[in-house]
Amino acid sequence: MAVQIEAFYDSATGTGSYIVINRASNQALIIDPVLHFDLNSGQLSFELANQQLAFLQANHLQLKYICDTHAHADHLSAAAYLKNHTDALTVISQGIGEVQQRFSARFNKPVVEDLTQLYDVLVADGDILTLGEIEIHVLATPGHTSDSVSYYIEDNIFVGDTLFMPDIGTARCDFPGADAATLYHSIARIHALPGTTKIWLCHDYPPPGREVSLQTTVAQSREHNIHINHQISKHEFIHRRQAKDRTLGVPALLYPALQVNLWGALLPAKEDNGRRFIKIPVDCKGADCAGI
Template sequence: MQRAHIQSFFDPATFTVTHVVSDPATRKAAVIDSVLDYDPKAGRSSHESADRVVAYVRESGLSVEWLLETHAHADHLSAAQYLRQQLGGRLGIGAHIREVQATFRKVFNALDMNEEGAEFDCLFEDGERFRVGELEVEVIHTPGHTPACLTYLIGGDAFVGDTLFMPDYGTARCDFPGGSAATLFRSIRKLLALPPHTRLHLCHDYPPEGREPAWECTVAEQRERNIHVHDGVTEAEFVAMRSARDKTLAMPTLLLPAVQVNARGGLFPPPEDNGVRYLKIPVDLL
């Protein structure tokens, strides 16, 4: 079977990477972790980032079968609904999105928000397999950053979401609702048990000064050089480090709008009786 072709798009505003994965034999494709541009100061959304993906898909003669999310992101809004309008495709996420929806339905008193994942076309379970064209995709449940985090394994390529960052940046925070540093450590060790040459495709990069953004490395590189979880780091050591570090981190700029939209599968809340859609800010709650 041919290896997947991967084209990645980096969004500097949110440090997010969107991956378009296609099967060379059938020209079928999946879009993983798309970005909807959002200006929090103006409350205005736009499609510049998503339109780059649309243009690439059309120019390459691809047919989108899947719009995949590794989890309900807290640092950018998903463009899945816009991409579905433009390109088609079924929207998939991990089955544990139900837990995320139940949490944020209460946080935002969002009575319209479904708690059964109905906004998504497919809720993937750990170990489930599906196809993009002739490419087989294996779903690996990798919680810790959030309860619903997934990795999509396609041959020798793994799309890990926020579970891991580049080795010089480390790992994802675990202080969001349902997060757990111990759980994240175990998820990471599951990934690092993959063959050493497996390519890990990341959802974000926050490059230090002097390094260009990057979003691909191997299992071997992570095991050798990841500053948080290289070989030899114990679970207790990781939990202590991660917990202390998370206490120093500010909330992501787009957290409040992002989780309201992403837990709805990329949909904004329904319009109110004046025809306007509103995002909520809970005061003194978080």
């Protein structure tokens, strides 16, 4: 049986999102859906998610699952929006609870102990979901975040931010809970799959002159990934990754993304004036904020 894969791309955040289809059962799942959030105006928009809903409708597909690969820090997940428009179940790693706990105080948002209030299906390494006859195998691939999972479906693996295109390399490992050594082992696990396995990426940030590309293969990644290939030792990878991370700034959508994505991809509740607000925690650099 061969799944059909439709790739969608959000150019504002460089994010790839996928519809995986089982034509035999007319069922589908979506991986890493995106809401667009304009930080300057506070405006949310739904183009990509609406395109995916229109695709499902035009192709008479029942959406069974909405899967996120991890707690995204650079875009807002459209999981709750899509769930609201379908009968689909949201899926995320059970490790999301640990990430939520880590950021709870930062946003003054309560830890939700019972994560099933926020997500329908909490997965862990080795779990198998089904789409008709097709199996979706969950592989824990932490490192970029502690909750990262990949979804392995036939000869396709959806790796979130575990890997990027070979000329870009790998994702940063400097968020709380991230770890370059852990990422090395997760990538080794992916690189141990058959060379023809298609790797589908959550992001592409192409260098000048190259078109956006969201897919590579295990063989290409093993051979050519600039950060981690068969010629680069674990020690060297960790050194390079950490050196690169020291040069990176805070992602523009870090705070909006985390305070939505870690709480079920739900927007903050309305305040008493009927409006919703995204918070930015303030730090006073090198000075005492008292009195201002």
